[in-house]
Amino acid sequence: MQNIMFIWKREIASYFNSVVAFTVVDLFLLITGALFWLSFFSEINVLTMRGFFNQAPLFLAFFAPAITMGLIATEKRSGTLQLLMTMPVTEWQIVVGKFLAACTLLAVMFGCTLMYPLTLDRLGDLDWGATMAGYIGMMLLGGSYCAIGIMASSFTKDQVVSILVAFFLCFGLYLVDQLAGQPTGGVAYAFQYASTSYHFQNIARGVIDVRDVVYYLSLIVVCLYIARTVIASRRW
Amino acid sequence: MANQPSIVVEGLTKDYGDFRALDGISFKVEPGEIVGFLGPNGAGKTTTMKILTCFMAANSGSAKVVGKDVYQESEAVRRSIGYLPENVPLYEDMLVYDYLMFVAQVRGIEGAKREDAIRRVVKLTGLESVVNRDIYELSKGFRQRVGLAQAIIHEPDVVILDEPTSGLDPNQILEIRDVITEIGREKTVIFSTHILQEVSAVCDRIIVINHGKIVADGTFEELSDQVAESARGLVVEVESDTDMSAKFATLDDVTDVLRDGKTYRVLTRKESDVRKRLVALAAAEGIDLVSLRTYQPDLEETFRALTGGKGSVSSNDEEE
Numbered sequence: 154m155q156n157i158m159f160i161w162k163r164e165i166a167s168y169f170n171s172v173v174a175f176t177v178v179d180l181f182l183l184i185t186g187a188l189f190w191l192s193f194f195s196e197i198n199v200l201t202m203r204g205f206f207n208q209a210p211l212f213l214a215f216f217a218p219a220i221t222m223g224l225i226a227t228e229k230r231s232g233t234l235q236l237l238m239t240m241p242v243t244e245w246q247i248v249v250g251k252f253l254a255a256c257t258l259l260a261v262m263f264g265c266t267l268m269y270p271l272t273l274d275r276l277g278d279l280d281w282g283a284t285m286a287g288y289i290g291m292m293l294l295g296g297s298y299c300a301i302g303i304m305a306s307s308f309t310k311d312q313v314v315s316i317l318v319a320f321f322l323c324f325g326l327y328l329v330d331q332l333a334g335q336p337t338g339g340v341a342y343a344f345q346y347a348s349t350s351y352h353f354q355n356i357a358r359g360v361i362d363v364r365d366v367v368y369y370l371s372l373i374v375v376c377l378y379i380a381r382t383v384i385a386s387r388r389w
Numbered sequence: 390m391a392n393q394p395s396i397v398v399e400g401l402t403k404d405y406g407d408f409r410a411l412d413g414i415s416f417k418v419e420p421g422e423i424v425g426f427l428g429p430n431g432a433g434k435t436t437t438m439k440i441l442t443c444f445m446a447a448n449s450g451s452a453k454v455v456g457k458d459v460y461q462e463s464e465a466v467r468r469s470i471g472y473l474p475e476n477v478p479l480y481e482d483m484l485v486y487d488y489l490m491f492v493a494q495v496r497g498i499e500g501a502k503r504e505d506a507i508r509r510v511v512k513l514t515g516l517e518s519v520v521n522r523d524i525y526e527l528s529k530g531f532r533q534r535v536g537l538a539q540a541i542i543h544e545p546d547v548v549i550l551d552e553p554t555s556g557l558d559p560n561q562i563l564e565i566r567d568v569i570t571e572i573g574r575e576k577t578v579i580f581s582t583h584i585l586q587e588v589s590a591v592c593d594r595i596i597v598i599n600h601g602k603i604v605a606d607g608t609f610e611e612l613s614d615q616v617a618e619s620a621r622g623l624v625v626e627v628e629s630d631t632d633m634s635a636k637f638a639t640l641d642d643v644t645d646v647l648r649d650g651k652t653y654r655v656l657t658r659k660e661s662d663v664r665k666r667l668v669a670l671a672a673a674e675g676i677d678l679v680s681l682r683t684y685q686p687d688l689e690e691t692f693r694a695l696t697g698g699k700g701s702v703s704s705n706d707e708e709e
C-alpha cells in the first residue's frame with residue numbers, strides 16, 4: 154500500500170514539474186471555459202451545467218490520454234521501469250500508483266471548473282444534485298480514460314503511439330453506440346452498454362445507478378489489469 | 390545458513406528468439422567477494438545481471454541470490470540486491486535528493502532512517518555538491534554516482550553493477566573504483582567491465598564470459614597462468630637486425646616463432662631444455678642475446694587469449 158503512495162507522490166511531483174501536464178490542464182480549462190461562457194451569455198435564462206457536461210466528455214477523450222501518455226512509455230524508454238522492477242515493488246503497485254496520480258490531476262482540473270456552477274448558483278437556483286452527479290460521472294469517465302491511457306502507455310516506448318492508441322480507444326468507446334444506430338437488436342444494446350457516453354449521460358441526468366458505476370469500475374480494472382500484465386510479461 | 394554463497398548460478402540459459410545469449414553458465418560467489426565480470430561486447434554480461442536482478446527470466450537453469458531463487462522468491466531476492474543498470478536510468482526531472490528519497494522509500498527503508506541513509510550514500514559516493522540539483526543537469530560522472538548511490542542506499546547484501554565506470558574520465562574511474570572497493574568491504578559485489586586493469590585492481594576474482602559461456606574463472610594470477618600455460622614459450626631479444634625466425638624454428642619442440650623487430654616470441658611445447666638449446670644456437674650463430682625470459686602474458690594478452698580468436702565478436706548488434 155505504501156508503495157502505491159510513494160509512486161503516486163513521485164508522479165504528482167513530476168506532473169507539477171511538467172510542461173505537458175500544465176498545457177493539458179490549461180487547454181482543457183480554456184476550451185471548456187470558452188464554451189461554457191459562450192452558452193452562458195447566449196442562454197442566460199437557463200441555469201444549468203448541461204452544456205458543460207455535454208461537451209466535456211468529448212474533450213476528455215483527448216485530454217486524458219494526453220496526461221497519461223508518458224506514464225509508462227517514457228519509463229520503458231529510459232529504463233527507469235526496469236530499475237524500478239528490480240526493487241521490491243509489484244507491477245500492480247506501479248500501475249495503480251500511476252493511475253491514481255493521473256486521476257488526481259484530473260480532479261484538480263475538474264476542481265478548477267467548479268467556478269462555473271458557483272457562478273450559476275449566485276444567479277439563481279442551481280440543481281446541485283445533478284451538478285454533483287455530473288462531476289462524479291466526469292470523474293468516473295475520466296478515470297476510465299486514464300486507465301485506457303495507461304494501458305496504451307504500457308504497450309509502447311513511444312509517447313506518440315501511446316496517445317494515438319489511447320485516443321482511438323477512448324473515442325471509439327465514446328461513439329460506439331452512435332455507430333450502432335437506434336438500439337433495436339441485442340447487438341445494438343450491447344454497443345450501447347459498451348459506450349462510455351451512454352453511461353455518462355445516465356449519471357449526468359442526476360441518477361447514479363449502480364450499473365453505470367460498475368461499468369466504469371470494470372473498465373478501469375480491466376485496463377489496469379492489462380497494463381500490469383504487459384509490464385509483468387517483460388519480466389517472466 | 391551464515392556461510393551460504395551469495396550467488397549460485399547453475400546451467401543458466403537464455404534465448405532471445407533463436408539467438409542463444411547465455412549458454413548454460415554456472416558459477417558461485419561467496420559472501421564478501423568482489424567479482425569482476427569480464428567479456429567483450431555481446432558476451433552476455435548484462436543478460437546474466439538482468440536475470441540475477443529478477444528483471445528477466447532465464448529459459449532454463451537456476452539462479453539463487455542469498456539462497457533464494459530469483460524466480461520463486463523474487464521479492465525476497467529483490468530486497469537483498471542493489472542494481473546499477475548499464476545505461477544508468479534515472480528520473481531526469483527529479484532533484485538528486487528527491488530521487489534518493491524515492492528509492493529509499495520504495496526500497497523499504499523506515500521513515501526515520503531515510504535521511505541518514507541518504508546522508509551516508511551521498512558522502513560515500515561524493516554527491517555532496519549536487520544533492521539539490523536536477524538530475525538532467527548532471528555530468529556523466531555524477532550520474533554514475535547517483536546510480537551507485539541508489540544501488541547501495543538500502544545496504545543490500547549483494548550489489549550488482551553493470552559497467553559502473555564506462556564513459557568516465559580516468560580520474561573519475563579511479564574514484565568510482567575506490568567506491569566499489571569500499572562497498573566491497575562488507576558486501577558481495579559483482580560488476581561487469583571491459584577494462585582489464587579494473588578487474589585486476591579491484592576484484593578478488595574474475596569471471597570471463599564470451600559468447601554466452603564462461604571461459605575462465607579465477608584470480609587474475611590464475612587466469613594469466615592458465616594463458617601462459619596454453620601459450621607457453623620464451624621471449625628472446627637479440628642484438629642484431631637479421632631475421633632469426635627460421636633458425637629458431639628449427640629447434641626441437643618449437644611450434645612457432647613470432648618476430649617483432651629484435652624481439653622474438655618462441656612458442657614451445659616444452660620449456661626448460663629449449664632455453665638451453667636456444668642459447669647454444671645463438672652462441673653457435675655468433676649472436677648476442679640481450680635478454681631471454683619466460684613468456685608471461687600481460688592483461689591485454691590474457692584478455693585476448695581468453696575471449697578473442699574464436700569467431701568475431703559483434704559489438705553493434707544490441708537491441709533495445
Ligand SMILES: Nc1ncnc2c1ncn2[C@@H]1O[C@H](COP(=O)(O)OP(=O)(O)OP(=O)(O)O)[C@@H](O)[C@H]1O
Pocket residue numbers: 405408410428429430431432433434435436437475706707708709
Ligand atoms: N532484448 C534483446 N533482444 C535480442 N537480443 C538481445 C537482447 N538483449 C541482448 N541481446 C543479445 O544478447 C547478447 C548478449 O547481450 P548482453 O547485453 O548480455 O551483452 P553484454 O555482455 O552486456 O555486452 P556489452 O559489453 O556490450 O554490454 C548480445 O548478442 C545481444 O545482441
Ligand SMILES: [Mg+2]
Pocket residue numbers: 434435436475551
Ligand atoms: Mg552489457
